[in-house]
Amino acid sequence: MTNKTELVFPKGDKITNNNFTGTAWLQMLVNNDSTYNTSIGNVTFEPGARTNWHKHPGGQILLVTDGMGYYQEKGKPAQLIRKGDIVKIPPDAEHWHGAAPNNGLTHIAISPNTDKGSVVWLQPVTDEEYNQPTR
Amino acid sequence: MTNKTELVFPKGDKITNNNFTGTAWLQMLVNNDSTYNTSIGNVTFEPGARTNWHKHPGGQILLVTDGMGYYQEKGKPAQLIRKGDIVKIPPDAEHWHGAAPNNGLTHIAISPNTDKGSVVWLQPVTDEEYNQPTR
Numbered sequence: 001m002t003n004k005t006e007l008v009f010p011k012g013d014k015i016t017n018n019n020f021t022g023t024a025w026l027q028m029l030v031n032n033d034s035t036y037n038t039s040i041g042n043v044t045f046e047p048g049a050r051t052n053w054h055k056h057p058g059g060q061i062l063l064v065t066d067g068m069g070y071y072q073e074k075g076k077p078a079q080l081i082r083k084g085d086i087v088k089i090p091p092d093a094e095h096w097h098g099a100a101p102n103n104g105l106t107h108i109a110i111s112p113n114t115d116k117g118s119v120v121w122l123q124p125v126t127d128e129e130y131n132q133p134t135r
Numbered sequence: 136m137t138n139k140t141e142l143v144f145p146k147g148d149k150i151t152n153n154n155f156t157g158t159a160w161l162q163m164l165v166n167n168d169s170t171y172n173t174s175i176g177n178v179t180f181e182p183g184a185r186t187n188w189h190k191h192p193g194g195q196i197l198l199v200t201d202g203m204g205y206y207q208e209k210g211k212p213a214q215l216i217r218k219g220d221i222v223k224i225p226p227d228a229e230h231w232h233g234a235a236p237n238n239g240l241t242h243i244a245i246s247p248n249t250d251k252g253s254v255v256w257l258q259p260v261t262d263e264e265y266n267q268p269t270r
Contacts, residue, residue: 010219029198029221030221035225036194036247036248037247037248038248040196040221040245058172061171061173063164066143084143084144086164086165088165090170108198110173110175110245112171112172113171113172113173
């Protein structure tokens, strides 16, 4: 694993809303519209950073392009994810994703079926929830 | 531009159907289903390789991850595309994409709205059609 991978897509802007814990960056690649019915963003998490719990009415697909992190659906064990992995997040499944404690994570997040509704943001992933799978 | 970029997703298998000219490779990342309504493939074109003319009832989005090539919609000039570019292909627009004559191309092809129908393959891009924009 190297942190020197050449960037294919820009890192974008630091996320300043309250839907994330820690430092994460977002570059939108495709904005949602009624033609493609899809939004695509490049998300970079610094070590320890993660999303809040959230869900997508139309599901989401993550293409992990660099680093190492975790994906967890509510009530299931967290899964280690790393460069090259594909994660399929079922519609309305409550979940979070983010970096490992000592390793950043970059993924392309593809949200299809946006006509079914936008992401629903929920509560933060507590340190206790985050530390359990990742310690 | 380097040809030594570390692969994030596998190159997959050589495409053996008649929908391409030259040598191209496909690794499916997400197979279409009724939940995600989306298929995603990683496509690698060797120099000079290109798709036939074709169209997607639900549109398509290309994320160019390496190399250099061309995208052309019927009746419009071809566009040079390269690493980091995003191409949005409107529903039912007749088009082709492929590598430059002396440079390979790799892109992730995202086909949303697959409930509107599958790709419709048409005639090959002739050498004359290919050479016009790329010479």
